[in-house]
Amino acid sequence: MxxxxxxxxDTLFILNDVLSIDRYANLPGFANASADMVEAVLEEGGRFCSEVLAPLNAIGDKEGCTRHADGSVTTPTGFKDAFAQYVEAGWPLLGIPEEFGGQGMPHVITCVMEEYTNAANQAFAMYPGLTQGAIAAILAKGSDEQKAKYVPNMASCKWGGTMNLxxxxxxTDLGLIRTRAVPNGDGSYAISGTKIFISSGEHDLTENIIHLVLAKTPDAPDSVKGISLFIVPKFLVNDDGSLGARNSLSCGSIEHKMGIHGNATCVMNYDGATGYMVGEENKGLAAMFIMMNAARLGVGIQGNALADVAFQNAVAYAQDRRQGRALTGPAEPEQKADTLFVHPDVRRMLMEAKAITEGMRALCLWGGLQVDLSHVAETEEERQTADDLISLLTPVIKGYGTDKGYEIATNAQQVYGGHGYIEEWGMEQFVRDARITMIYEGANGVQAMDLVGRKLAQNGGRAVQAFFAIVDKECAAAKGDAVLTDFASRLEKANGELKAATMWFMQHGMTNPNNVGAGAHSYMHIMGIVSLGLMWLRMASAAQVKLAAGGGNTSFLEAKLATARFFAERVMPEAGSLRRKIxxxxxxxxxxxxxxxxxx
Amino acid sequence: MxxxxxxxxDTLFILNDVLSIDRYANLPGFANASADMVEAVLEEGGRFCSEVLAPLNAIGDKEGCTRHADGSVTTPTGFKDAFAQYVEAGWPLLGIPEEFGGQGMPHVITCVMEEYTNAANQAFAMYPGLTQGAIAAILAKGSDEQKAKYVPNMASCKWGGTMNLxxxxxxTDLGLIRTRAVPNGDGSYAISGTKIFISSGEHDLTENIIHLVLAKTPDAPDSVKGISLFIVPKFLVNDDGSLGARNSLSCGSIEHKMGIHGNATCVMNYDGATGYMVGEENKGLAAMFIMMNAARLGVGIQGNALADVAFQNAVAYAQDRRQGRALTGPAEPEQKADTLFVHPDVRRMLMEAKAITEGMRALCLWGGLQVDLSHVAETEEERQTADDLISLLTPVIKGYGTDKGYEIATNAQQVYGGHGYIEEWGMEQFVRDARITMIYEGANGVQAMDLVGRKLAQNGGRAVQAFFAIVDKECAAAKGDAVLTDFASRLEKANGELKAATMWFMQHGMTNPNNVGAGAHSYMHIMGIVSLGLMWLRMASAAQVKLAAGGGNTSFLEAKLATARFFAERVMPEAGSLRRKIxxxxxxxxxxxxxxxxxx
Structure with missing residues (x-):
């Protein structure tokens, strides 16, 4: 198991030595994130994930969720108790603003816990995860009354939240939705329609579930410009905060899926259910994208989380399993065979996993930090720069990150040979679970189009030009360093491929936009490679500084330098062929x- | 569904226009394979697969196999009846030599039926598939008495066969096996040990099951040089061919797997079971490799079969599902949305699937033809050339073919968006089923090492040099043709990458063999690309000849030319980055x- x-x-190395988050201690939220506090939080959170959530992962897969005749849904054995412990320990409150009862930690720290919980038990992590997304939308677009009424109980996970698109x-094409919202005359609406694939749509973990539902008002335009967003609670909430009548909505069925069996994926039927508009009429899509963007970053983290847990187990297996001999002669002649670790092709799969997961971890946390800075950085310029960057990187983190996450989970399974295919070893579950990350919150082809069709062109290409400049600047600085110079040259070259591809789109997209669409997926992957390359440059640089100072975990830091080299020699070359495909x-x-x- | x-x-195009199998009509077996006969066989076989086997595929997945308390195993609903029809129609006999009651068709034709049956229902196809492998080993290494006693009933699938490694x-490391074979003094042996992952190990489809089991005799060397092969029948066979006593072997359990649920993957316990040595003592591995090599080609075909059926369904879905609009403006303004077909990224996945599956089909059939020629070509030189080629290509077909098969099945699932993740749509089953093809019959890393560690060096590199020469010669010939010249130049370039990688291995393998191991997987993929490139050159060339002649299916032939171009522009560039990784x-x-x- x-x-x-x-x-x-590794997380602390990224936060402290690569991102140097102590630089931001003067900003709101970051005062809560002192190095000591963060270390204590992550140690304790990590322990909870390992000891409480991970042991339930296989059980959740095997049992799945059960829908009863009355439409109620029971989660797998142990989920309810673990959820209670999760709530009791205050984990849902980590990143919630203090005014809503939270601990007000920066987003970058909540990203870490998102990784850990998803690695330990993705199906479980989705229950609080979806709730966080729903909170984000209400905080961004809801009225003060709505915030006061719903957010505190959602923040503590006393109530759950969902996204109904x-x-x-x-x-993908939300302009086609048919769910209707008819004014009741009292400010509320009657919501009617069927929503599918609603993660955490019904379950037994919380007292109430606050559904956020996209629907069309009677005279709305027949396109994405005619979509509004509604709060539709499972139980109506009285003015004093107590639960009122059961709303007329129900879970019609739960889907049988390839994976994430422990999460209830529901068909939700709304039969004139009472709903409350969030934000302005016909501006629902913008509100939904608040949730979506946070969720997309979260799904990228999720893909990497699954890659990491699969990788960890493959490393343990490779060390434990003895089969064959090293090509260079028996490594352990006293044994009947060497460990799988001696085989270069096993190494290839494990090193790829290490290079990508650690690089992605850094990228996700850098991305999480930009989310913080986009809100709380001191100057408008800094906030704009951070917002540009995370807008640009979100589809890359989601699309590239989950493509690679699935590939790494598959390779980790491969290390187990035949045993990897057998359920009881647990590796095939990681592959099945990871598979959804490439699909939901916008399939990866949609991410690629978001990147090349929207993000590249926004504000005259300001974001991507800024990205190029960051990479160029850091490469130029590193090229003077004997240890980093080869890496920097290779990264510069990969960045050159990305620039050339961008230029090619500019030259050929005007004559036929399909030229851009045809290269979108490859482009997303080149940008993933360059982004991870930048992260590895930073990690290698930080490792070298610490090694030179003679302090720190030498074994860990030397591994960073070796893995950076692997990334440069074995991952970066793909950028060239991707450009030629484009x-x-x-x-x-x-x-x-x-x-x-x-x-x- | x-x-x-x-x-x-497509198959007939490859057989008739690309491989021109009528050239071989003078060779044993090929006389049975006239164009009319082959067409009739494939039409009828295809119909059987579509109508009888494919509808059972999801049922097999859902129900799986059931082991009862007495160790007997029941296959899923409908399998027994379909198997009876399969036997009744004589399909198992297609490639069996006429002297054993078969139809004596060339191997290249049986490869076609292997593809069709596996595409329709992989778990089902494995029952007769494993039997074919067992027959091959007995025919190659068994005594005349063993052949007479076992082959006819196995050939008709009255009895089944298995491989126990x-x-x-x-x-992978068979030198470590512990199963013992102790002489009984009457020429037979008492076989004791536990074998796992035995596909079709126990079931209710046949009267008897002939297990081929690797075991060690008492004084055997403690390595792969001490392995012998044994026939161990479930029911002993009397001299008159009737069934005798139940042998002391049993199915201890069946595995719960990621996929291929309809095939019983058994733990087989041998408790002093009576067995009969096949071939010479301590030469069992060589005998097993006879089965293995046929099986590896078969698994490559299987991977491609799964890719093809997944691709077919993705095409149908892309045409049916309407979502969004073409980037160039509404393609069907009267509809509320365009089909998925307008989206370049959907096209990318479908075109990749088409280019790879059709290319792989040609490669598998070219490989199957080499198997035939290695046995029946007129001169020793021709037989040797064919044997060299199929030895070289087998790990490529298995390793590259199944890596791509899984990728294509995954992409086909991706075309379905969220629906692809739901069991009832059936796409996720293809992914789960395809996953095993990368693992069994030698994991793909083992294939890669077989290619670079054994096949490249054999006979001073004769096989790979011959392969290079074929590609060079056909490229040179095609470069004079205006339609083919661009393709030929690109293929020549990819072949150049392969040659350079080969040279690099020669230069760096001596100092450290890990340099070869580290590049093995990439090398296997470059060779896959060049091999498929050669097939696409031949297909494009044949299509062009037919188009110029004004005959044939114009739509089909033009699609061949367009897909060849796609292959050149979108697949071949990978060769360059793979070489740099090496x-x-x-x-x-x-x-x-x-x-x-x-x-x-």
Whole structure:
């Protein structure tokens, strides 16, 4: 059975030595995040994830959720108790503003706990995770009354939250939604329609569930410009905060899925349910994107979390399992065989996993920090710069991060050979669970289009130009350093591929926008490679500084330098071929008529 | 629910226009394979797969196999009846030599049926598939008496067959096996030990099951040089061919797996079971490799079969599902949205699937033809050339083919968005089923090492030099053709990457063999790309000839040319980055101590 150990050492290295978050101690929230406090929080959070959540992961997969005849849903054995412990320990409150009863920690710290909880038990982590998203939307767009009425109980996870977007006939294209919201005359609306794929839609973990639902008012435009957002509570909430009548909504069924069995994925039926508009009429999509963007960063973290736990177990197996001999001669002649670790191809899979997961961890936390800075940095310019950066990187973190997360989970399973295919070893669950991260919160093709179709062009390309400049500047600085110079040159080259691809889009997108669409996925991957390259440059640089100072964990720091080298030699070369694919343009993709795909 | 339609048109194009198998009509077996006969066989076989086997695929997944208290195993609903129809129609006999009651069709034709049956229902196809492997080993290494006694009933699938290699502590490293074979004094042996992961190990489809078991005789060397192969029948067979006593072997349990639920993967316990040695003592591994090599080609076909059925369904879904608008403006303004087909990123996934599956189909059939030619070509030189080629290509077909098969199945699932993750849509089953093909019959890392560690060096590199020469020659010929010249130049370039990588291995493998091991997986993929490139050159060339002649299916042939272009522009560029990864060598892979992989 797999185990999980939170990577606290690596996290602290990133927070303290790479991001130097102590620089921001003067900013709101960061005062709560002193180095000692953060270390204590992560140690304790990591322990909780390892000891309480991880042991329930396989149980959740095996049992799944159960919907009863009355529409109620029971979570797997142990989830309710673990959730109570999670709430009792105050984990949901970590990043909640102090005015709503939270601990007001910066977002970058909550990102760490998002990683740990998802690595330990993704299906479980989704219950509080969706609630956080719903809170974010209410805080951003809700009225003061709505905030006061719903947020404190959601913040403590006394109540849960959900996002209701998808309908049977529409997912990506929300302009097609049919759910209606008819004014009741008292300021509330009657919500009617069917929503599908509603994660945590119904369960037994919380007293109430606050559904955030996209719907159309009677005279709304027939497009995405006609969507409004509504709070639709499972139990109506009285003015004194007590629970009122059961609202007319219900879970019609739960889906049988490839993975994340422990999370109830519900078909939700709204039959004239009472709902309250959040923000302005017909501006629901903008409000939903507040949740969406936070959720997309979260899904990138989730993909990396699954990669990391799968990687950890593959390392343990490779060390434990003896099979064959080193190509250079028996490593342990007294044993009947060497460990899997002697085999270069096993090393390849493990080093890829290490290079990507640690790089992604740094990227996700850098991204999380930008979310903080976009809100609380001292100057408008700094806030704008941070907002540009996280807008640009969100689709990369989500799309590249989850593509790689699935690949790494698959490779970690591969290290187990035949045993990896057997349920009881637990590795195949990671693959099945990781698979959803490439799909939900906008499939990765949608992320790629968001990147190249929206984020590149916004404000005359300001964000991507700023990104190029950061990479160039740090490469230039590192090239003077004997240890870093080779890495910096290679990163500069990869950045050059990214620039060239960007230029190619500018030159060929005008004549045919499909030229951009055709290269979107490859572009997202090049940007992922360059972003991780930047993170590895920073990690290598920080490691070298600490090594030179003679302090710190030498073994850990030397591993950082070796892994950076692996990243440069074994991951970065992909950027070149991805660029050449982009330069193939759209013609060969669009040439066939649909009926030509399969020969009659 | 997914459907399956056998790609008969494409298969016939490959057999007739690309491989021109009518050239071999003078060779044994090929006389049975006239164009008319082959077309009739494939049409009928395809119909059987679509109508009988495919509808049972989801049922098999859902129900799985059931082991009863007495050790007997029941296959899923419908399997027994479908198997009876399969036997009744004579499908198992297709490639069996006429002297054993078969139809004596060339191997290349049986490869086609292997693809179709696996695409329709992999778990089902494995029952007769394993039997074919067992027959191959007995035919190659068994005594005449053994052949007469076992082969005819196995050939008709009245009896089944299995391969018993793996034990709990050893899979890849068969030198470690512990199963013992003690002489009974009457020429038979008493076999004792536990074998795991035995596909089709116990079931209710056949009257008897002939297990082929690797075991060690009492004084055998303690390595792979001390392994012998034994026939161990479930029911002993009397001299008159009737069934005798139940042998002392049993299915101890069946594994719960990620996929292929419809096939019983058994723990087999041998408790002094009566067995009969096949071939010479201590030469069992060589005999097993006869099965293995056929099985590896078969697994490559299987990976491609799963890719194809997943692709077919993704195409249908992309045409059916409407979401969003073309980037170039509404394609069907009268509809509320365009089909998924308008989106370049959906096209990318579908075109990749088309380019790889059709290319792999050609490669598998070219490989199957080499198996035939290695046995029946007229001259020793031709037989040797064919044997060299299939030895070289087998790990590529297995390793590259199944890596890509899984990727394509995953992308096909991606086309479905959220629905792809839901069991009832059936796409996630293809991914789970495809996953095993990367693991069994030698994990893909083992394939890569077989390629670079054995196949490249054999006979002074004769096989790979011959392969280079074929590619160079056909590229040179095609470069004079205006339609093919760009493709040929690109293929020549990819072949150049392969040659450079080969040279790099020669130069750096001597100083450290890990330099070869570290690049093995990338090398296997470059060779896969070049091999498929060669197939696409041949397909494009054949298509162009037919188009110029004004005959044939224009739509189909034009699609071949367009897909070849896609392959050149969108797949071939990977060869360059793979070569650069190889040239990184082993240092960065081997640098870390095992304890440095996870920070303490």
């Amino acid at each position: 797999p185990t999980y150990k939170a990577p606290v050492t 998808t309908e049977p006939h529409c997912g 330069e193939g343009g759209c013609d060969s993709l669009m040439a066939l008529r649909p009926d030509q795909f399969i020969a009659a | 997914p459907t399956y339609k056998a790609p008969v048109t 793996t034990e709990p502590h050893c899979g 040239e990184g060598g082993c240092d960065s892979l081997m640098a870390l101590r095992p304890d440095q992989f996870i920070a303490a």
